[in-house]
Amino acid sequence: MKLLSKLIFCLIISTSSVYAQVRLPQLVNDNMVLQRDAKVNIWGWATAGEKVSVKFNGKSYHTTTKADGKWIIVLSPAKAGGPYTMDISASNHIILKNILMGDVWFCSGQSNMTVLMERVKEKYPDEIAQANYPQIRNFFVPTVSDVRQVHEDLPPGKWQEANPQNVMSFAAVPYFFAKKIYLKYHVPIGILNSSVGGTPIQAWISENGFKSMPEYMSRIAKFRDTSFIRQISQPAVINPKNKPFLLPDKGLSGAIKWYDTSFIAQNWHPFFLPGYWADQGVKGLNGVVWFRKEIAVPASMAGKPAKLFLGRIVDADETYVNGVKVGNITYQYPPRRYEVPAGLLKPGKNLIVVRITSTFGKGGFVPDKRYELTDGTTKIDLRGDWHYQVGQVFPPLRRSAGNVESGFAFSAQNEPTGLYNTMVAPTIDYNIKGFLWYQGESNTGKPQEYGPLMQALIADWRSKFNQPNAPFIYVQLPNFNEVEYSPVESNWAEVREQQLQTLSVPNTAMAVAIDAGEWNDIHPLDKKDVGDRLALAAEKLAYGDAKVVSSGPVYQSAKVEGNKIILNFSSVGSGLMAKGGGELNQFAIAGADKRYVWADAKIAGNQVIVSSAQVQNPMYVRYAWADNPEDANLYNREGLPASPFTTDTK
Template sequence: MFFKPKQLNLALLFFLSLTGTAFAQARLPKLIGDGMVLQRNAEVKIWGWAAPHEKVSVSFRNNKYKTVADEAGDWAIMLKDLPAGGPYTLKVEASNTITLNDILVGDVWVCSGQSNMELPMRRVRPLYGEEIANASNDNIRYFAVPQKYDFNTAREDLEAGQWQKTTPESVEGFSAVAYFFAKELHDKYKVPVGLINASLGGSPAEAWISEDALKAFPEHYQEAQRFKDGTLITRIEQQDNARRNAWYAQLNQKDKGHQGQQKWYVPHLNTSDWKTMQVPGYWADAALGQENGVVWFRKEVTLPASMAGKPADLNMGRIVDADSVFVNGQFVGTTGYQYPPRWYNVPAGVLKEGQNTIAIRIINESGKGGFVLDKPYQLTVGKQAIDLKGDWQYKLGAAMEPLGGQTFVRWKPTGLYNAMISPLLNYSIKGVIWYQGESNADTPEEYRTLFPALIRNWRAEWNQGEFPFLFVQLANYMEAKDKPSESGWAMLREAQQQALALPNTGMAVTIDLGEWNDIHPLRKKEVGQRLALAAEKVAYGDNVVHAGPTYTSMQKKGNKIILSFENTGSGLVAKGGGELKRFAIAGPDKQFTWAKAKIKGNKVTVWSDSISHPVAVRYAWSDNPEGANLYNKEGLPASPFRTDQEQAPQQGQL
């Protein structure tokens, strides 16, 4: 067929219009997909993109909703007052058809914060192996938000992601806190629970706040502006990578344990010139002293015939910083940084009757390297276990200057909000659970306003009113002090508690669930349960004791101070019996000393025979308030407090 020029142009335009429509087929955001959970009893938005002015229909639960995409191709419809239930099918029809299956209606919770929210079930397997094995529940669904940052644009969609059902296999990747929280709620209310996990280890609160809300914090706002420059990010990352690569290249070149024919991990090695130290421990405290670089460790272990040839589990506690482990010369595993537990599988056929050699190459970039105290170190075959604590031989492989820390661009202000929270804002939710604060513990005074600003920011951007926002107060951590002292972690806990002045908030106290030597304690089930108790009260309106004793006021009476509390439940108790611990008292000089304390009804009387005119009391005021034992009879611990704190902000001031 022959077209004249004018006819050709018209034909071309017609063709382009058809292909434009074809290439602009309706699509949905990653959150809206197979297996999703929609929020019950609320306005639920189903949204997406299509060609400009394209007609779109959505069919759900025997109802059909129609709309037209706007000039930009955006479209949305609202579903209202959906009762809990499912599974359902949702169909979107435009120039194409999208069918979504296995949709539930229930309660949707966003789970956010840093590593203690991110920490997956696989990391807590030693405590909850049975829970993992029995985790089969189609009514608990989980969506992991990709860990991305963006300093320039509040994104409309996620790069990837899909809803997962709960199975023994899938649950290992779920946030442990979030899973146990959801399980408690599902067991009680019998409605589906959807979990959207948007968390990132090490992230400070300012990374999770929108750019506009950061204007109230000029230092963070200015830093966010700096990192809009992609060339700056590239330069920083290139410099960091070049510096680290050069350090590791030199380290590997210098490491005597990896030079020549005889490697230091082989079973038969002349170790007559190796020194000995106790494991667990740090070589800075041994004869080697403070050295960074590579240190090799070896231990000979005698095994009975009953353990020979069988697969084994090697638990090497935690090691600072990185390690590679060999058993009888065979490599069995490596870990690249200090926080994960060292659980290694020894294959069948490696262990033998009699002498066996375990060799470990440890790389320490800075600070004290070695084996973290009070962790398990053992080799296990079935029910037989060999304790590996005690004398190990060691030798310096390579001495290095300390490696400077890297710039964690992903933690910079507003980046995580833009990439991980902004794409969620159209999705209707029941509320938020939050576990964060460790990365802001150096600036607790700022957190008093920063954390409430985050809560208000999210509520404003979600535009769902003052939805429940439940959070975890920091657990006990670091070595316990034998005298009353100041504490950044106690100050941060206080800042967290002050956020309760905001409406519809709840807090889980965890000063009894931590580990002095691990910023990632394993007891996540109790954390989830305490968050669920807060949800029962705040989100569901149940009349339950949802928190432990909370200090409200003090009264001086002679040489004593009488403390009053709320959330006393069925009464106050000293857990475990005996005397109350971790109370301190001070006179006009503000020098605190340990005090005696006694429960009288729902009050606590505090005194010290050495102080005749007391002015202030503190309780559990330390990084690790080990032994703090004021609880209510429902088994919930009292939140740490000080009567000499600055006046807590009122609700209108937060």
């Protein structure tokens, strides 16, 4: 009995010791960058009443843990510099090393704020090789979402220094931003990147941020109903009544697999690559389609390691060279860049086979991408004639979430507050220089909502971070989708207009990216221009460099004079110009009926005069008003593009 009592006593002491241990948030860690010239919060958790001491930069600080288990210490402002060590003492002892004082930028948005340097390594090989900037640090927040409660900390992560190895996992836009700022001001830069691909802006706003939006508040209120959450969180399942009979993939079910070099392809159909099978004789098919091509490899290339570029593929692929699988990707967006190992290529005939699985939309090979096999010296162009055969057909499926049938299951990361609760709220005690935002693609379905939501986001974050005047700098949506050759309505243009109007919010700036997109890729590779333009905006807005021309021309006002409309701009720099020379493009004009036609537009000093013989009583002008306004060429002489706009801002 005495032995049992001793064991219980030891267990109590041990448990108390565990709970007394000081715990730090993920952000407060080795290699972190703390905000210079500002009071800085250092916080964590411990047993209520536990005394905590922090030594940093020659000063000591003391506090006592509050009843809720949280403690916080405020460090005195310090100039840029380091590296420093931080000593934290309580019942346990923690030493943090290699800390810098500099500028911390909170970067957020959707996938274009997450595209890694690894993704753009072929475009920027020198940038990666020369990325030796130990005073540029990156913390990438892993994805987690929750609509039910605010989380106290982030998922596990770490601060990393920029070097040729680490930089591959840095997002490209914030890296180029940080590099440009660092090289100009020689101040350590911390990138705190909290972004998730495919997410809408409303997921990043707190509940308080929606106070003036009843529709969203109603949705958020439902999240407090556990039965509602349980219902909508049910995994999407195939309705048994509609469950189809699915034949196996012929390419994998036969005696000889279709990727095998011994397989004899008979009655396969011709296909011109790149392209989509819906455009080449296969209508409305979701399923598995196999493609094959025989190529001739020169003796000089045989046996060498090589790289196979297959552009982008919709949706998933498995790729084989001479019967050997060299790679696969399960969704459409990443570029296909597969390593072909040494010894696999042989002189003469070689076989490439691609098995594509498409579940929605047009499957196939995205045009205007890189399709080649190369060993670094010799290049074999893979565009042209291939052959295909259908391996499996997917009947249309309906899925059910709870008792409501839909094509998609509930996802907290797409719901209001779903990402704020988990990927913003745990960071709000971390002092920052400002915000960078690159998002909007997922809100093009309801473009008129975007402006109010964006203004709500800015106000919400400034309030939560307790930095009411923090610079907020954002990217306007780039060009994307097919080119239209007549004036059209455009949801992407509407979102850009909402973003342009958000410049009315104090201490904001916008990087125009209308020339940095790709018609066939929602994740364009030109991330350096975008990052550099964000940096230009920061130089003026956040760093007070009044001499910097930080933006291209921004529409300010219009005046009707007879059959002409005269436009005035800010940010003209040293003057307006038509990039590449020639006439201005992408100006459209309309009368009261708002039927837009292409217009003649001419630069006159710092104004643009717009007219058309088809519109004698003009009232409105649009510029670059399309998803993808090809050859929009109004720039200032500093080489920065004008923002798309409309004078009809009812």
